[in-house]
Amino acid sequence: MTTLHAPCPAVRTSDQGPALSRVVAGMWRLGEWNLAPQARLALIERCIELGITTFDHADIYGHYSVEGLFGEALALQPAMRQRIQLVSKCGIQLVSKARPQHAIKAYDTSAEHITASVHNSLRELQTDYLDLLLIHRPDPLMDFDEIAETFEALREAGKVRHFGVSNFTRHQFECLHRRFPLATNQVEFSPLQLAPLYDETFDGLQDQRVAPMIWSPLGGGRLFRDDPASAPLRTALGKVAAETGRPVTTVVFAWIMQLPCAPLPITGSGRIEAIAEAAAATELKLTRTQWFEILRAATGHDVP
Template sequence: MNHLLSPIVAGAWRMASWNLTPQQRLRWIEQNLELGITSFDHADIYGGYQVEQQFGEALALAPALRHELQLVTKCGIKLVSPARPGHRFHCYDTSAAHVRASVDNSLRALRSDHIDLLLIHRPDALMDAAELADTFAALRREGKVHHFGVSNFTPSQLELLHHRCPLVTNQLELSPLRLDALHDGTLDQCQRLGLRPMIWSPLAGGRIFTGEDEAARRVRHALQALADELGTTITTLVFAWLLRHPSRPLPVIGSQRIEASREAVAALDLKLTAEQWYRIWTAGAGHEVP
């Protein structure tokens, strides 16, 4: 995983709502590449099954770029959608048939002959780990998918699948307003297994900037004070806080604004002290360490 993905990942979750032309989407891809963000995070369901298609349309305008970037996508959630008329109920599905169909759909939409990293999007109570591991192995042999991981899995759920098929990441939620993964064994497991976690919603879906609840105001105040001391921005500081963890996280920045990507990349050069890191943790937790 060390060289599989760029240290900051561009998230395309909201691309369908950006209302960009294919050329504008291509420029967004190019600008991220110019910043050293070479990995792009997708899921088949994003934008009601439209985002992968939109990204693929943009990439088709400059197909040589495919060799400069890594495509991450997810499957395993079935939405009831006009784009998937065979889906009759919102549920999870990690059967061989569904995973294979999802991969083929993603490859067509993304205009690519392979996916660099495929994740199971959510834990499926009916997941047959042995069957899924066999499916992964077949997809790798066929050259359709190069690496595999999971998203939002608990340590025991990851262990069940990792035992049968080596995984490279667990994509999970973590921010100064969502500290669970620091203390529930998820990041401990990542360190133990040498998996670099991917981090979604590092800015708490914008709540860090606009939330009016007590926790959001408390975190925002602490971040602004420390950002002023360090001569940086809140966005850069939050990404530096994430990157400080020894599991070596790979945060996903899901913004149309290239300035936000630039601020995230700036965090690679900002190393927080333990005291600075715990100032932010304390604001998020609402209390000092015991």
């Protein structure tokens, strides 16, 4: 494949955190792309060509099937494991045929569940370690001390190299971070979901020198739908895209990555063209005027 830009760079998410690609390939919908194992392997290879070497998973994706699909592809070329970083998440229990023991959708951040989830993920992904494990969502019954002790045991066993959380508030993150060094907080953010800008999530992570990971950076595709409510935002994005000569996807990813907390956005597409547009954002810096034009369109008003 011919790339039209430099490969996506790698960055550390914190002083002691893992080195991940600046843009991360999200595997949530891998099962929906109907790819044969060899085609899945080809997608991984093409991501690597773009410098996207980090692949985001969760045990529940595809009703507990996606990690197995990825592992099946990786098994076709085992040496590729040394060139990529695998991220997974645990802590959500789905009611699923794959987990008949689950009677209700719930959260479980007990030591037993986290440890069992890691072993399942390692088996499905056909690897002997995870580069990064995240608690998927805050659990009302979570015990910060128990989680920290479980993380330490998994690290000492060589099963997981780094740890973080997902969808945690600033306070929840800092409570666990005081007990065990966290590498990231994966949160939802896009021009359609601005809460982390204003609820201290990004401020707190910047203060801790921890880079967030960003899920749904394109608003789950809503940025491209003909919705009258988001028409001003689409207009603003189109204007900046025309000024920069870049696709709207590239502009959105660049807008996110320009934040000083250094977010790592996650792609959600199986199309390599869309993934390449996201990777190209690492080379684009918006002017301050362009950045605030997008924010104004996103909020519907000027800053105070």
